[in-house]
Amino acid sequence: KAGVTQTPRYLIKTRGQQVTLSCSPISGHRSVSWYQQTPGQGLQFLFEYFSETQRNKGNFPGRFSGRQFSNSRSEMNVSTLELGDSALYLCASSFYGTGSEKLFFGSGTQLSVL
Amino acid sequence: AQSVAQPEDQVNVAEGNPLTVKCTYSVSGNPYLFWYVQYPNRGLQFLLKYITGDNLVKGSYGFEAEFNKSQTSFHLKKPSALVSDSALYFCAVRDGGYGGSQGNLIFGKGTKLSVKP
Numbered sequence: 001k002a003g004v005t006q007t008p009r010y011l012i013k014t015r016g017q018q019v020t021l022s023c024s025p026i027s028g029h030r031s032v033s034w035y036q037q038t039p040g041q042g043l044q045f046l047f048e049y050f051s052e053t054q055r056n057k058g059n060f061p062g063r064f065s066g067r068q069f070s071n072s073r074s075e076m077n078v079s080t081l082e083l084g085d086s087a088l089y090l091c092a093s094s095f096y097g098t099g100s101e102k103l104f105f106g107s108g109t110q111l112s113v114l
Numbered sequence: 115a116q117s118v119a120q121p122e123d124q125v126n127v128a129e130g131n132p133l134t135v136k137c138t139y140s141v142s143g144n145p146y147l148f149w150y151v152q153y154p155n156r157g158l159q160f161l162l163k164y165i166t167g168d169n170l171v172k173g174s175y176g177f178e179a180e181f182n183k184s185q186t187s188f189h190l191k192k193p194s195a196l197v198s199d200s201a202l203y204f205c206a207v208r209d210g211g212y213g214g215s216q217g218n219l220i221f222g223k224g225t226k227l228s229v230k231p
Contacts, residue, residue, distance in 0.1 A: 004157070042224055043158075044221075045209075045218045045220070090157055090158065092157075100165055100208065103219070105150075107156055107157045
């Protein structure tokens with residue numbers, strides 16, 4: 001069974017640009033959540049999608065958005081990039097959600113904003 | 115609001131010695147607690163979780179964690195450390211998850227475990 005796949009693995013952008021990250025969950029999983037990982041802040045929850053609906057959202061500005069498709073694949077978009085958006089973005093999938101289940105994480109997309 | 119703290123940024127252990135990675139939590143209601151491990155250039159991997167039941171939880175790769183309600187702690191332990199255990203360890207607690215919502219995970223800042231031969 002294939003794991004969680006995130007593409008691309010690395011991205012370099014400049015300030016003001018926008019970026020789209022992709023996440024393909026494990027087959028059969030309907031929940032996809034996104035996290036931002038930085039050395040200073042650790043892992044912070046961005047949002048969770050379940051069956052194409054955003055079910056939960058963290059404390060990030062509106063420049064961060066996402067969506068989920070009918071095949072459960074998810075995309076995350078960041079508009080008007082800032083230097084502080086440089087981070088490892090991780091997505092995780094599970095059957096029902098993040099409450100009490102174990103999450104399966106992808107290897108992440110390393111975003112560098114210059 | 116729920117929170118979790120990992121008081122040590124780094125833990126150094128000699129191979130073969132027991133290891134402990136500390137975690138304390140603050141929740142309203144019953145805690146749902148997790149440990150994840152992150153190897154270099156990889157995503158996180160689930161180690162174990164505590165929902166209810168026995169205070170000693172056994173997980174992957176020989177790790178276990180002890181839930182202590184009175185001390186609000188959930189320390190990760192292993193009787194004999196391996197060099198390959200060197201990684202970043204995260205404790206997490208469920209936030210929300212009431213009234214139909216599934217909640218999300220709040221992670222600690224992580225503890226870097228270094229096991230020397």
